[in-house]
Amino acid sequence: MSIRDMAASKRRRPVFFNLMQIQMPVGALTSITHRVTGIFLTLSVPFSMYLLDLSLQGPQSYEQVISLFHKFAFRGAAIIFVWVLAHHLLAGIRHLLSDVDIGSQLPAARRSAWFVNLGGIAVALLAAGALL
Amino acid sequence: MHFSIFRYNPEHDEKPYMQDFQVDLQPTDAMLLDVILRIKNFQDDSLTIRKSCREGVCGSDAININGRNGLACVTRVRELKEPVELRPLPSFPVIRDLVVDMTRFWKQYHSIKPYLINDEPAPEKERLQSPEDREKLNGSYECIMCACCTSQCPSSWWNPDKFVGPAGLIQAYRFVSDSRDRATQERLDDLNNDPYRLFRCRTIMNCTEVCPRGLSPSRAIERIRLRMLNVEGHGGGLALHRVPTIK
Amino acid sequence: MRKNFTGLLAWLVQRITAVYMLLFIVFLLAHFLVDPPHSYPAWHGWMMGSSVSIATVVFFAALLAHAWVGVRDVILDYVHAMVFRVGLLVLLGFGLTALGVWVMRILWMERA
Numbered sequence: 001m002s003i004r005d006m007a008a009s010k011r012r013r014p015v016f017f018n019l020m021q022i023q024m025p026v027g028a029l030t031s032i033t034h035r036v037t038g039i040f041l042t043l044s045v046p047f048s049m050y051l052l053d054l055s056l057q058g059p060q061s062y063e064q065v066i067s068l069f070h071k072f073a074f075r076g077a078a079i080i081f082v083w084v085l086a087h088h089l090l091a092g093i094r095h096l097l098s099d100v101d102i103g104s105q106l107p108a109a110r111r112s113a114w115f116v117n118l119g120g121i122a123v124a125l126l127a128a129g130a131l132l
Numbered sequence: 133m134h135f136s137i138f139r140y141n142p143e144h145d146e147k148p149y150m151q152d153f154q155v156d157l158q159p160t161d162a163m164l165l166d167v168i169l170r171i172k173n174f175q176d177d178s179l180t181i182r183k184s185c186r187e188g189v190c191g192s193d194a195i196n197i198n199g200r201n202g203l204a205c206v207t208r209v210r211e212l213k214e215p216v217e218l219r220p221l222p223s224f225p226v227i228r229d230l231v232v233d234m235t236r237f238w239k240q241y242h243s244i245k246p247y248l249i250n251d252e253p254a255p256e257k258e259r260l261q262s263p264e265d266r267e268k269l270n271g272s273y274e275c276i277m278c279a280c281c282t283s284q285c286p287s288s289w290w291n292p293d294k295f296v297g298p299a300g301l302i303q304a305y306r307f308v309s310d311s312r313d314r315a316t317q318e319r320l321d322d323l324n325n326d327p328y329r330l331f332r333c334r335t336i337m338n339c340t341e342v343c344p345r346g347l348s349p350s351r352a353i354e355r356i357r358l359r360m361l362n363v364e365g366h367g368g369g370l371a372l373h374r375v376p377t378i379k
Numbered sequence: 380m381r382k383n384f385t386g387l388l389a390w391l392v393q394r395i396t397a398v399y400m401l402l403f404i405v406f407l408l409a410h411f412l413v414d415p416p417h418s419y420p421a422w423h424g425w426m427m428g429s430s431v432s433i434a435t436v437v438f439f440a441a442l443l444a445h446a447w448v449g450v451r452d453v454i455l456d457y458v459h460a461m462v463f464r465v466g467l468l469v470l471l472g473f474g475l476t477a478l479g480v481w482v483m484r485i486l487w488m489e490r491a
Contacts, residue, residue, distance in 0.1 A: 001143055009142035013225035013233060016138060016148075016196065017289070022222055023199035028286070031336040035453065042446045045478060053485045056426060062419040089404070092397050098335055099358075099394065104351050106340050106373040290456045324387050327455060331386030334452075360387045 027113040034091035037084045044081065075131045082127040087120030133157055134215040135171070137179065140226050148226065150217070151176075157209070164212070165193055165205040180229035188344060191278030195230050196221055201280035202378045203344045213379050221283035223292065237279050240296045244304040244322070249315035265311035271370025272306035272352055274345050275299060281339035281349050287332040294328035298339035298349030301330060305352035308359060309369070320360050330356060346372035393448040396441035403438045432486045439482040443475045 001009075051068075054061040068074050094112050098104040103112050133155050140148035153171050161167050165186055172179045181204070182192040188206035195204055196219040198212060209216075224232035250259065282288045282297035296304065301323075308319050323330040330353065339349040351370050358364070416422040425431055450471055458464045 014140055014148050015223055015225055016219045017223050021199055025338060025341045027337045031334055038449045042450055049481055056423055056485060059419040095335060096394060099354060104354060109337055324385050327386045331390060
């Protein structure tokens with residue numbers, strides 16, 4: 001192989017990076033969901049502020065907001081929102097505790113990751129029970 | 133036992149492919165490296181892998197086994213799910229088969245100045261260190277720079293040139309914790325002044341999951357952050373955890 | 380911008396705002412479970428009372444700061460071209476500032 005060939009092969013070195021073939025430990029799932037829920041929450045801030053604004057403007061607009069909660073589709077969205085918020089909150093608490101060395105060792109971290117993943121769903125189910 | 137191994141030879145392959153091998157395990161085949169070498173010796177001698185100590189201390193044979201990084205020489209082959217899929221470390225450029233280009237990895241390691249910085253006049257013998265101070269290095273000095281952690285870290289995937297990575301950072305912690313070092317503040321400032329060098333870490337903990345020595349780079353990084361706030365971690369080093377089995 | 384807003388400061392802001400928001404949400408939930416407002420006057424009176432409205436404005440300030448650090452992290456991770464990175468960060472900054480001004484108007488403007 002000539003020097004030129006070797007230089008060329010260096011330039012086009014392939015990389016193994018198929019995310020479907022790389023293992024995702026439970027903590028990694030918690031983490032990426034934490035990020036995705038964070039983006040979702042940020043995007044939902046304007047609409048939430050709009051609802052807050054409406055609800056404080058006067059009795060009629062307050063009733064408008066209340067009536068939204070009677071719509072089935074809105075309740076469904078609210079339950080999803082509760083899951084998103086609950087997951088982000090629980091994962092966030094897990095991070096805060098890890099920052100002060102609580103549960104930052106691997107076995108504890110795996111357990112807390114499972115707890116966060118399932119806990120968020122549990123809270124959403126509770127909300128579903130209350131709202132539906 | 134059925135193996136599927138990543139193959140790529142720059143001299144005649146356009147792109148990588150997976151090659152299947154059937155191996156009859158011998159009683160002496162305890163570890164994955166034993167089998168890889170027997171495949172190389174008896175089935176296809178072009179199969180290329182880095183290997184040296186065969187006992188988990190040199191870090192040469194770090195590869196991706198069934199999706200999870202590990203050292204081939206300390207991975208029990210009989211516990212692996214079949215077909216055993218062997219690939220090179222994720223996100224690192226592949227030189228050939230299971231051998232990857234570690235240049236970027238070493239560059240990040242060198243960037244944290246992995247040497248003692250002490251300009252005080254040299255004593256007659258050694259710079260002394262009490263046993264308590266020596267203990268503070270436990271859990272970070274044992275790193276063998278195999279790159280299992282860094283190549284499994286999503287933050288390193290997205291920003292390999294700017295984020296130091298778990299291996300570099302656990303070594304940074306090793307030097308920050310060394311009582312003989314006099315550049316602690318400079319080390320901490322270097323990691324703080326840039327939003328990338330340390331703070332891309334999201335404590336995903338993939339690093340700790342895959343470390344074949346049972347180390348916790350994620351915990352070392354948390355400790356560095358606390359040190360930046362002038363909070364010393366409670367005395368003693370970082371504990372090692374039992375290495376999870378690769379299946 | 381990079382040298383001043385150090386990694387540690389951003390990280391601290393994210394953690395401290397998180398703690399405040401957590402406490403606020405717990406307080407909010409507890410209040411709604413124990414003594415939920417049943418009418419507009421009750422809701423308006425409670426929300427616009429000085430302590431609740433101040434705590435709420437602080438909550439939103441914390442929320443916007445927290446969102447700034449979080450979304451900035453996402454942008455820094457995935458957007459590599461300098462032009463797009465700076466552009467998105469500026470957009471983010473303006474967007475969050477606008478939301479901040481809006482919440483001040485909602486909670487501090489006199490309403491009937």
